[in-house]
Structures are given as structure tokens and as C-alpha cells.
Amino acid sequence: DTGVSQDPRHKITKRGQNVTFRCDPISEHNRLYWYRQTLGQGPEFLTYFQNEAQLEKSRLLSDRFSAERPKGSFSTLEIQRTEQGDSAMYLCASRYRKETQYFGPGTRLLVL
Amino acid sequence: DQQVKQNSPSLSVQEGRISILNCDYTNSMFDYFLWYKKYPAEGPTFLISISSIKDKNEDGRFTVFLNKSAKHLSLHIVPSQPGDSAVYFCAATRAQKLVFGQGTRLTINP
Numbered sequence: 001d002t003g004v005s006q007d008p009r010h011k012i013t014k015r016g017q018n019v020t021f022r023c024d025p026i027s028e029h030n031r032l033y034w035y036r037q038t039l040g041q042g043p044e045f046l047t048y049f050q051n052e053a054q055l056e057k058s059r060l061l062s063d064r065f066s067a068e069r070p071k072g073s074f075s076t077l078e079i080q081r082t083e084q085g086d087s088a089m090y091l092c093a094s095r096y097r098k099e100t101q102y103f104g105p106g107t108r109l110l111v112l
Numbered sequence: 113d114q115q116v117k118q119n120s121p122s123l124s125v126q127e128g129r130i131s132i133l134n135c136d137y138t139n140s141m142f143d144y145f146l147w148y149k150k151y152p153a154e155g156p157t158f159l160i161s162i163s164s165i166k167d168k169n170e171d172g173r174f175t176v177f178l179n180k181s182a183k184h185l186s187l188h189i190v191p192s193q194p195g196d197s198a199v200y201f202c203a204a205t206r207a208q209k210l211v212f213g214q215g216t217r218l219t220i221n222p
Contacts, residue, residue, distance in 0.1 A: 004155070033209070042116075042201050042212025043156065056208065091155055099144040099205055103155035 002026065004104035006092050012110045013082055020078045021107045025094030032075050033101060034067055035091040036060065043091055049075060082111045115139045116204050118213035126221055131189040133216050135202035138183065142204035142211075147176060147187045150199045150215070159200075160187070192220045 005024045013019050025032050030051050035043035046065070047057045051072040061067075064082075069075040079086055089108050093101040117136045125131045133147075143164045148156035162169040162176045162185070169176050175188045189196055197220045203210040 006155075031208070035210075040214065042203070042214050043210070045209040045211070048208050058209075093155075093210075100146065100158050100161060101210060102158060103148075105153075105155045108153070 004092055004094055004102055006090075006104040006107050008107055009105060010108050010110075012112065014112050015082060015084060017082055018078065018080045019082060019109065020076055021090055021092075021109075023075045023077070023092030023104060025074070025092070026096075026102060029094035029096045029102075030072065031095045031101075032069055033093040033095075034075070034077050035093065035103075037089040037091060037106070038087075046077075079109075082109075084111045087111045114214075115142075116202060116211050116213040118200075118202060118216050120216050121214070122217040122219070124219045124221060125192050127194060128191045131187075131192045131196065131218055131220070133187040133189075133200050133202075133218065135185045135187075135213050136183060137185070137204050139204070139206065139211075140180075140183065142206050144205045145176070145178060145185050146203045146205070146210070147174075148201045148203060148212075149196075150201060156201060189218075194220050194222060196220050 007022045032049045034046040037043040049069040064080045067077045089106045091106045093103045095101045146161040147159045150156045160174045178185045199215045201215045203212045
């Protein structure tokens with residue numbers, strides 16, 4: 001049973017560097033979501049794809065953030081010119097028809 | 113504006129007893145509610161959900177109750193087991209995205 005996978009699991013970077021995260025959803029799931037979770041809070045919605053189309057972006061997603069899902073399968077989330085406030089757990093989720101979203105293990109980002 | 117609230121940051125329960133986790137929401141347009149369980153350094157794991165047109169859903173040891181007039185839902189775990197110790201998030205959905213509460217840390221004591 002292959003669930004949602006994310007790579008890398010951990011990333012440490014220096015302020016100002018660019019980072020890219022990858023998410024592979026469950027194979028038949030056409031909807032893919034990115035969330036961000038900071039300490040003591042629940043996950044917050046960032047953006048959502050149906051197939052390759054990016055249908056919604058949160059105001060949390062500044063112009064330094066970009067997400068793609070080029071062939072409607074895996075997705076990437078890039079953060080340019082990272083800031084210390086970007087330190088968080090970045091979570092990817094996918095779903096098919098029912099309302100349930102299934103989450104990956106997350107990528108923990110630390111910006112020094 | 114916190115649309116989904118879990119007012120208890122932590123809860124401690126004796127093994128074998130019932131655990132009751134609570135969640136309040138403000139947006140009456142939410143159409144589906146879900147509970148997730150999260151261990152440290154892992155992603156949230158789906159537990160159970162309920163449609164807004166129902167008031168109860170049961171799955172094994174887990175039961176979710178929805179009171180729409182009070183805009184309140186609760187998760188009952190009975191009997192509680194040590195492996196249930198984790199952070200529990202309630203979430204609500206409308207128009208695709210999930211809105212999460214802040215989480216409640218549940219500790220099951222032997």
C-alpha cells in the first residue's frame with residue numbers, strides 16, 4: 001500500500017537560499033493539497049491542484065512560493081529567498097472522490 | 113479568525129476509560145468534519161469523519177458526534193489505549209480545503 005510520500009523529510013538551509021520539496025500522491029488521487037504547520041498550530045492550507053490545474057492559493061502563499069503539478073501526478077513546492085519565518089512542517093495531502101484527505105509524512109524545514 | 117477551535121490543549125485519561133475530545137466551529141457552511149491523529153515528526157493520520165447531515169458516526173472504538181445547533185463536535189474513544197496517546201486535530205471542510213483546529217494532546221496513563 002503506497003501512501004502519500006514526500007521528499008526530503010528534513011531540510012536545513014541558510015536564509016536567502018532556495019528550497020524545493022516534492023510530493024507524490026496516492027496514484028489514483030487527482031486532487032493534491034499543500035499545507036504548512038508551525039509549532040502548536042494545526043495545519044494551514046496553502047494551495048490545491050485538481051490534476052495539473054492549480055485552482056486555489058491561500059494568501060499565506062507569498063510571491064516567494066510557487067507550486068507546480070506538471071503532469072497531474074507529483075507536485076513540487078519551491079520557496080525562493082527563504083526567511084526564518086518559513087521554518088515549518090510542509091505537508092502534502094491527496095484525495096480522490098470522498099472528502100477525506102490523506103497526508104504524507106511532511107518535510108520539516110529549518111531556515112538558519 | 114479561528115473558524116475551528118479546540119479549546120483544550122491537553123487531556124489526560126486513564127487506560128480503559130473513555131476519552132472525549134471537543135471541537136467548536138463558527139462557519140455554518142462547513143459540510144464535512146474530520147478527525148486526524150498525529151504523532152511527532154509524522155503527518156496527520158485520518159481517523160473518522162462525519163457529514164454535516166448526520167449527527168453520529170461510529171467506527172470501532174471511535175465515535176464522532178455532531179451538534180449543528182451548537183456548532184460543536186466531539187470524538188469519543190472507548191476504551192482508551194496507550195497507543196492512542198497523540199495530538200488530535202479536528203478539521204472542517206468546505207470548497208475543498210481543510211480548516212484545522214489547534215489540536216489537543218491526549219495522554220493515556222496506564
